[in-house]
Amino acid sequence: MAKARQWEPLDEMSVTPVLDLRGVDKSFGPVQVLHGAALSAYAGEVTALVGDNGAGKSTLIKCLGGMLPMDGGEYLFEGRPVRVGSPREAAALGIEIVHQDLALCENLDVVQNMFLGRERRSGMVLDEAAMEEMAARTLTGLSVRTIKSVRQPISSLSGGQRQSVAIARAMLWDSKVVVLDEPTSALGVAQSRQVLEVVRRLADRGRAVVLVSHNMNDVFAVADRICVMFLGRTVAQVRASDVTHAQVVELITSGRSGDGVEAGRPVPVHGRGTGPGGGAGRG
Amino acid sequence: MMRAAPSPEEVRRHNLGTLLRHIHLRGSASRAELAEGMGLNRSTIMALTSELTAAGVVREELPRSTGRRAGRPSLVVRPESTRVYVLAFQIGVHRLVAARVGLGGVILDRRETTRPRGPFDPDEIVGVLASFTRQLVRRADPDAVCVGAGAAFSGMVRSSDGMVRYGPNIGAVDVSLGEMLSRRLGLGLTVAIANNANLGALAEHRRGVGVGCQNLLYLHADVGVGGGIIVGGRLLEGADGYGGEVGHMVVNPAGRRCGCGSRGCLEAEVGELALLAHAGREDAVAELGGREAVQAVLEAADRGDSAAREALHRVGDWLGLGVANLVNVFNPEMVIFGGTLRDIYLGAAAQVRSRLATGAMAASRERVRLRTAELGEDTTLVGAAELAFSEVLNDPLEVLARLRTGAAAGRPLRDRSGSRV
Numbered sequence: 021m022a023k024a025r026q027w028e029p030l031d032e033m034s035v036t037p038v039l040d041l042r043g044v045d046k047s048f049g050p051v052q053v054l055h056g057a058a059l060s061a062y063a064g065e066v067t068a069l070v071g072d073n074g075a076g077k078s079t080l081i082k083c084l085g086g087m088l089p090m091d092g093g094e095y096l097f098e099g100r101p102v103r104v105g106s107p108r109e110a111a112a113l114g115i116e117i118v119h120q121d122l123a124l125c126e127n128l129d130v131v132q133n134m135f136l137g138r139e140r141r142s143g144m145v146l147d148e149a150a151m152e153e154m155a156a157r158t159l160t161g162l163s164v165r166t167i168k169s170v171r172q173p174i175s176s177l178s179g180g181q182r183q184s185v186a187i188a189r190a191m192l193w194d195s196k197v198v199v200l201d202e203p204t205s206a207l208g209v210a211q212s213r214q215v216l217e218v219v220r221r222l223a224d225r226g227r228a229v230v231l232v233s234h235n236m237n238d239v240f241a242v243a244d245r246i247c248v249m250f251l252g253r254t255v256a257q258v259r260a261s262d263v264t265h266a267q268v269v270e271l272i273t274s275g276r277s278g279d280g281v282e283a284g285r286p287v288p289v290h291g292r293g294t295g296p297g298g299g300a301g302r303g
Numbered sequence: 304m305m306r307a308a309p310s311p312e313e314v315r316r317h318n319l320g321t322l323l324r325h326i327h328l329r330g331s332a333s334r335a336e337l338a339e340g341m342g343l344n345r346s347t348i349m350a351l352t353s354e355l356t357a358a359g360v361v362r363e364e365l366p367r368s369t370g371r372r373a374g375r376p377s378l379v380v381r382p383e384s385t386r387v388y389v390l391a392f393q394i395g396v397h398r399l400v401a402a403r404v405g406l407g408g409v410i411l412d413r414r415e416t417t418r419p420r421g422p423f424d425p426d427e428i429v430g431v432l433a434s435f436t437r438q439l440v441r442r443a444d445p446d447a448v449c450v451g452a453g454a455a456f457s458g459m460v461r462s463s464d465g466m467v468r469y470g471p472n473i474g475a476v477d478v479s480l481g482e483m484l485s486r487r488l489g490l491g492l493t494v495a496i497a498n499n500a501n502l503g504a505l506a507e508h509r510r511g512v513g514v515g516c517q518n519l520l521y522l523h524a525d526v527g528v529g530g531g532i533i534v535g536g537r538l539l540e541g542a543d544g545y546g547g548e549v550g551h552m553v554v555n556p557a558g559r560r561c562g563c564g565s566r567g568c569l570e571a572e573v574g575e576l577a578l579l580a581h582a583g584r585e586d587a588v589a590e591l592g593g594r595e596a597v598q599a600v601l602e603a604a605d606r607g608d609s610a611a612r613e614a615l616h617r618v619g620d621w622l623g624l625g626v627a628n629l630v631n632v633f634n635p636e637m638v639i640f641g642g643t644l645r646d647i648y649l650g651a652a653a654q655v656r657s658r659l660a661t662g663a664m665a666a667s668r669e670r671v672r673l674r675t676a677e678l679g680e681d682t683t684l685v686g687a688a689e690l691a692f693s694e695v696l697n698d699p700l701e702v703l704a705r706l707r708t709g710a711a712a713g714r715p716l717r718d719r720s721g722s723r724v
């Protein structure tokens with residue numbers, strides 16, 4: 021199996037990954053599901069975590085978020101080794117995980133959800149008006165324009181709007197790492213578009229974002245890096261600008277790429293027959 | 304040749320313009336932040352803000368509290384957005400928009416209509432926009448002042464005189480649209496006019512996703528495909544203002560016929576007509592109108608309709624090839640997709656980026672960021688507003704003089720020339 025490859029960071033600012041998991045092993049009873057898995061995430065970048073069903077993505081995310089203990093491996097946060105034994109410890113480091121079920125309270129409004137469980141952490145006494153303004157400002161900061169009022173209950177929002185609120189909550193609380201597990205899988209085209217744009221902005225505002233997704237199009241729309249898992253192993257960590265769709269699909273399905281992307285060799289053109297690679301005159 | 308030292312008047316004009324631009328583009332700021340940002344001492348900043356405050360262009364107030372904090376908060380300088388405004392117009396193939404946009408870039412009020420596709424009738428367009436303008440001006444505050452007007456046009460515009468030359472999809476040939484509109488509005492203002500995608504580039508560069516990027520490409524599609532290119536922080540205009548027409552870059556010489564008479568232009572391969580034709584939905588434009596028709600293809604593709612999916616991938620492939628060429632030529636920091644290309648990019652990013660990976664040289668593409676327009680559907684309108692504001696920001700003195708005398712209250716200011724970006 022090809023070794024996971026670390027690529028040069030995209031720019032000087034992000035030399036040290038905010039989050040760096042290496043050689044992670046994890047077994048459930050006799051079954052080992054992670055074999056030396058790795059994942060790095062950088063400030064200002066979206067790292068897509070991809071792999072087939074059962075490849076181990078959720079397990080790796082649970083280790084990252086302190087929901088499952090790692091059997092072996094290194095966990096570095098901002099370059100320092102840390103021990104993350106519980107979700108609370110992950111949150112204290114500034115790691116926010118937006119699960120697919122979101123954990124928003126249906127009956128509470130947008131403001132209440134964004135401040136839920138955090139009132140005390142800030143050490144500052146906030147009045148309702150201030151919380152309302154901060155919630156509204158955070159949503160505006162992410163250019164979320166479709167939510168009419170921050171006093172709307174969550175139950176009145178669309179799926180895309182709910183995702184946006186969950187992401188804005190991570191933004192508001194100054195998380196350094198935000199992990200999004202399949203944020204668009206349950207959404208239609210227009211709402212997915214909205215969420216993808218918010219995900220991108222979250223990274224552009226300086227967060228390290230990890231996006232777990234099966235949708236290659238979403239991955240290419242927003243990712244700076246792609247981390248591919250295959251049968252519990254990380255088979256490639258590549259820059260999204262260096263690979264083609266076909267290569268990533270090959271890595272996902274076979275754990276390797278015929279043209280050796282995972283080893284960083286040059287990439288040949290893949291003609292699709294219908295586009296620029298196809299025969300002349302097919303327009 | 305040595306330049307003479309600037310006169311105190313010139314220095315004042317420059318500083319006022321810089322401060323106003325700062326507030327206009329970056330929003331409210333404290334005097335301390337302004338001093339820091341402009342590299343001036345606090346007493347100079349105080350003199351400048353007092354002058355602008357007295358004229359009613361900005362106001363100074365205490366920041367709204369966001370919690371209890373110790374110490375006395377410092378005053379914040381805010382733009383008087385409802386008092387100082389411009390008129391912005393968007394003249395598209397099938398959409399006309401007029402808006403009142405306040406200092407600071409807030410869209411205060413807007414009117415819009417769709418226009419049937421068909422021959423371009425300048426009188427009709429000017430008539431609709433003039434009537435919108437009357438409604439917009441009537442609803443402004445009594446003491447509000449209009450300080451400029453700008454229009455974004457979906458076609459080529461000569462920079463020397465604002466002459467609308469040609470739009471493959473809009474059908475105009477050599478019309479002094481800006482002049483006609485200025486006359487018809489009867490507000491004593493010259494309407495500055497420029498290409499819509501160029502203005503979209505400007506808008507995203509100044510207040511969208513491209514803030515801080517000195518080299519960017521903005522690609523915009525409605526019916527046609529246009530482009531705006533910012534190089535070294537400046538819009539690339541070319542000799543006559545026609546620069547940046549990336550939609551008519553030939554990517555497929557044996558490809559589809561283009562409205563411009565050529566074949567296989569980027570526009571012909573990725574414009575909405577190409578998408579709809581590949582998806583077998585040519586009639587949808589008439590039934591649904593462009594944007595909705597494109598949206599319908601994306602939704603069908605998402606549901607698994609193979610014709611729609613194939614059409615989207617094909618268009619995405621050509622778009623990626625076009626972007627790869629542009630990235631090789633311009634080495635931009637960012638490529639921004641606006642108009643319906645925003646939807647196309649998000650729906651066909653796998654194709655676009657695969658083409659970019661194989662078609663652009665690694666050194667040119669490795670740092671380029673692909674983004675969608677942050678100003679959403681208002682990029683070109685916001686760009687038109689920026690064009691309209693440019694004169695008052697370049698020379699706020701005359702505007703101040705008029706505001707101070709109060710002669711202009713309730714009436715628009717007279718502009719001296721049809722200045723451009």
Ligand SMILES: Nc1ncnc2c1ncn2[C@@H]1O[C@H](COP(=O)(O)OP(=O)(O)OP(=O)(O)O)[C@@H](O)[C@H]1O
Pocket residue numbers: 048051053071072073074075076077078079080
């Ligand atoms: N609690 C558990 N006990 C036993 N096996 C488990 C447990 N959780 C996960 N597994 C197994 O570990 C492997 C990896 O599962 P994981 O959920 O991490 O995959 P995934 O990559 O997230 O897949 P998907 O894309 O379907 O979400 C699977 O074979 C799964 O059956």
Ligand SMILES: [Mg+2]
Pocket residue numbers: 077078079
């Ligand atoms: Mg999973």
